[in-house]
Structures are given as structure tokens and as C-alpha cells.
Amino acid sequence: MKKFHPDFYRILKRLITIGAAVFLLTAFMVGCQDSDNSKPDKDTTALTVSETFPADAATNITINSAITASFVETMNPVITSDVSNQLLSGMEQTAS
Secondary structure, X not given: OOOOOHHHHHHHHHXXXXXXXXXXXXXXXXXXXXXXXXXXXXXXXXXXXEEEEOOOOOOOOOOOOOOEEEEOOOOOOOOOOOOOOOEEEOXXXXXX
């Protein structure tokens, strides 16, 4: 039987140990991936106003009329509140 250099077995043992560690780490990382595909995709569409009252450039509107805006998609009530809604005239805040 052919005898190998003494360092050969030490290097072989080290390579097997490193290979096993890489295999176990890879298996662990694959097992920890999020497999829940039921989460909705992030909404990247900008919110678009579909209708407002009073209409743009409307005249003869009483000062105490309610101001409303409708959007093309439902807004998330968790992140929408009276505090986050502002009425702007150009870049100047008119009301909140």
C-alpha cells in the first residue's frame, strides 16, 4: 500500500471539516428562508386622485363646504389619519 505524505492526511481532514461546515451552513440558510408566499407584493403605484369636491377652478362655493377627494384605490387606514391629510395651495398649507 502506498503511503502518503504525513501532511496529506492533516490537509484532507481539514478539507472534509470545512466542506461539512459549508454544507451545514448552506442547509441552515436555505431552511431559514421565508417561504410564506401569501404576503402581498409592495404597492409601488402612486396614489391618484379620481374626483374632488369642489371641482378644480369651481366658483361660488361656500366657505364652510366640505372638501372631499376620492382616489383610484383604497388607502390604508393604518397609515392614513386626519393628521396626515393636508390641504395645500401650491406649496403653502391651507388647512390640515
